[in-house]
Amino acid sequence: MAVFKATKESVKALIALQALDLALDENARDLAAVPSRKAAEEAAFEAKKGALAAAKAELTRLQVEKKNMELKAAGKEEEIRKHQRDLNQIKSNDAYKALENEIAFAAREKDEAETAVLELLERIDAAAAAEKAEQAAVRSLEVSLGEKLAALDAGAAALASAGDGLRERRAALTGSIQPDLLERYEFLRGRLKGQAVAEVSGRPGDKLSCGGCHMRLRPQEAVDLLKPDGLAVCGECQRLMYLRATIFGAVEKQESGA
Ligand SMILES: [Zn+2]
Numbered sequence: 001m002a003v004f005k006a007t008k009e010s011v012k013a014l015i016a017l018q019a020l021d022l023a024l025d026e027n028a029r030d031l032a033a034v035p036s037r038k039a040a041e042e043a044a045f046e047a048k049k050g051a052l053a054a055a056k057a058e059l060t061r062l063q064v065e066k067k068n069m070e071l072k073a074a075g076k077e078e079e080i081r082k083h084q085r086d087l088n089q090i091k092s093n094d095a096y097k098a099l100e101n102e103i104a105f106a107a108r109e110k111d112e113a114e115t116a117v118l119e120l121l122e123r124i125d126a127a128a129a130a131e132k133a134e135q136a137a138v139r140s141l142e143v144s145l146g147e148k149l150a151a152l153d154a155g156a157a158a159l160a161s162a163g164d165g166l167r168e169r170r171a172a173l174t175g176s177i178q179p180d181l182l183e184r185y186e187f188l189r190g191r192l193k194g195q196a197v198a199e200v201s202g203r204p205g206d207k208l209s210c211g212g213c214h215m216r217l218r219p220q221e222a223v224d225l226l227k228p229d230g231l232a233v234c235g236e237c238q239r240l241m242y243l244r245a246t247i248f249g250a251v252e253k254q255e256s257g258a
Pocket of ligand 1: 234
């Protein structure tokens with residue numbers, strides 16, 4: 001394993017820079033997600049409006065159907081009355097019987113139409129209630145949509161300003177990192193799309209592995225990590241590796257207590 005020569009102060013600043021950059025990545029991801037989150041809220045509202053339009057259309061359809069059935073019943077009633085008037089003028093027995101059959105047939109059709117009207121009245125009541133419920137849902141969603149969109153906009157503004165803050169801190173930090181180390185870091189970060197500096201997991205004397213690719217370190221690599229003036233380079237992923245205890249001292253000693 002290669003070792004990248006660097007002062008402890010530079011390494012500390014680089015580790016802080018890495019944390020800032022990861023925070024910036026997350027900030028950018030969150031910010032980029034805002035338009036699609038707004039679009040999703042708007043789409044949910046449009047879908048609800050669609051449900052209301054469908055409920056309205058169903059109510060209208062039932063009302064038209066009821067009107068048609070009422071017209072049909074009235075038409076049959078008129079037909080029956082006309083046939084009954086005609087009945088008085090008929091001389092032949094057969095013709096009389098035939099007309100009586102027609103009257104009975106029309107009466108059945110009139111009954112059916114009237115029954116259909118009653119059924120439609122019930123369905124219209126239910127459809128009107130459904131439409132009213134959809135209307136209420138659309139109204140309340142409209143209010144909450146406005147609130148949600150405003151919250152998302154406010155969140156986006158907060159993210160943007162947090163991003164500005166992070167970038168300012170980043171600019172201040174890069175000044176305290178030696179240029180060749182910073183250059184190597186930027187190159188690795190561009191190539192790895194994220195983490196370029198990895199803390200080694202495990203403790204000295206134990207089995208150690210790269211915090212980036214999780215490959216086990218060889219014994220010589222573990223020895224290199226204990227040198228205070230440099231960063232080890234992972235032979236697998238090329239990330240710059242450090243051991244927390246080497247860079248920051250034994251700050252975590254109290255946890256191993258007893
Ligand atoms: Zn690695």
